[in-house]
Amino acid sequence: MTEDRRSAADELFLVFRRKLTLSNRETDKREAIKDLLSSLGWLGKETQEKDQRVEDFEYINRRLNRLMQQSSNLPPQYRDVNLLAQNLNGRQIPTLKDARKQFYTSERIANIVFSTIEKATREYPEWARVDPGHPSIGTPASGALIEGFGAFLGQLENDNNPDITAQVNRAYVKAFEEVLITEKPSSPLLKDVIGWMKTEKEDFPKAIELKIDTFHQ
Numbered sequence: 001m002t003e004d005r006r007s008a009a010d011e012l013f014l015v016f017r018r019k020l021t022l023s024n025r026e027t028d029k030r031e032a033i034k035d036l037l038s039s040l041g042w043l044g045k046e047t048q049e050k051d052q053r054v055e056d057f058e059y060i061n062r063r064l065n066r067l068m069q070q071s072s073n074l075p076p077q078y079r080d081v082n083l084l085a086q087n088l089n090g091r092q093i094p095t096l097k098d099a100r101k102q103f104y105t106s107e108r109i110a111n112i113v114f115s116t117i118e119k120a121t122r123e124y125p126e127w128a129r130v131d132p133g134h135p136s137i138g139t140p141a142s143g144a145l146i147e148g149f150g151a152f153l154g155q156l157e158n159d160n161n162p163d164i165t166a167q168v169n170r171a172y173v174k175a176f177e178e179v180l181i182t183e184k185p186s187s188p189l190l191k192d193v194i195g196w197m198k199t200e201k202e203d204f205p206k207a208i209e210l211k212i213d214t215f216h217q
Contacts, residue, residue, distance in 0.1 A: 008096035009054040014044070039140035049188065053142060054096070056187040060179050061093045067179070077182065077207035080174035087168045088157060099152070112155045133195055142192035146176055178204065181211050190215075 043050040067074060068085035094102065102109040150172035154165035177197055180190050194215055197204070201212045 007054075008100040009050065010044075011100060036140040036144060039137055039142075040144075042137050043141050049138065052187075053138065053145075053189050053192075056180075056184050056189050057145060058095060060176055060184065060189075061095065063179050063183060064175060065092050075207075077205045078175070078178055079205045080171055080178055084168070084171040084175040087164075087171050088153070091157065093153065093172075109156070112152060133198075136188070136192045138188060138192045139195070142189050143196070146173055146189075146193065150176075174204065178208050181208060181215065185211075185215070 043053070064081060064084065067078060067081045068088065071082045071085040074082050099109075104110075147169070150169035151165070153172050154168035157168050158164040177193060180187060180193075181197070184190060194212070197212050201209045204212065
């Protein structure tokens with residue numbers, strides 16, 4: 001693959017969709033991920049919807065980087081931001097552009113990206129569907145982006161230890177959602193993932209749990 005003028009986000013969605021399609025040619029597998037493929041296809045056509053989600057995604061990651069620099073003074077509602085800071089041990093979360101640059105210059109990073117996508121093709125069908133209780137066609141793609149980036153960070157930190165990888169992944173997703181619902185409550189990303197947050201609300205700090213309970217789309 002050679003770098004071109006596509007944005008990092010455009011390329012990510014394109015590669016991810018292509019990889020999913022090639023890895024799941026059988027009818028039963030394609031049925032399992034049809035919502036995810038439809039979601040990726042929709043964002044590929046709806047530029048404004050995609051761009052807003054990418055902008056908010058990058059914003060939350062920048063905020064996480066700043067918050068992790070002051071992790072000892074964080075409010076209780078950002079409990080998992082503090083945990084993420086401990087797990088990353090000073091490492092900053094890369095932008096999508098930086099991640100793509102690493103992809104083209106490091107064989108190790110390229111392998112991590114592809115192994116993350118392969119992991120996604122096996123695991124995302126279990127949850128990456130449009131939630132009938134909080135319907136949004138962006139739900140599967142946003143979930144793939146957030147969960148996938150968490151998996152990427154986990155492998156980036158230590159791709160030889162699956163326990164550490166899973167720990168970083170989980171801390172990132174929860175920290176991301178804590179900052180998202182607190183600082184970007186009108187983001188389409190939040191509307192995409194609020195269904196999962198409601199399902200797991202007891203796993204969040206009390207202040208975040210209250211925000212989840214009172215959220216209205």
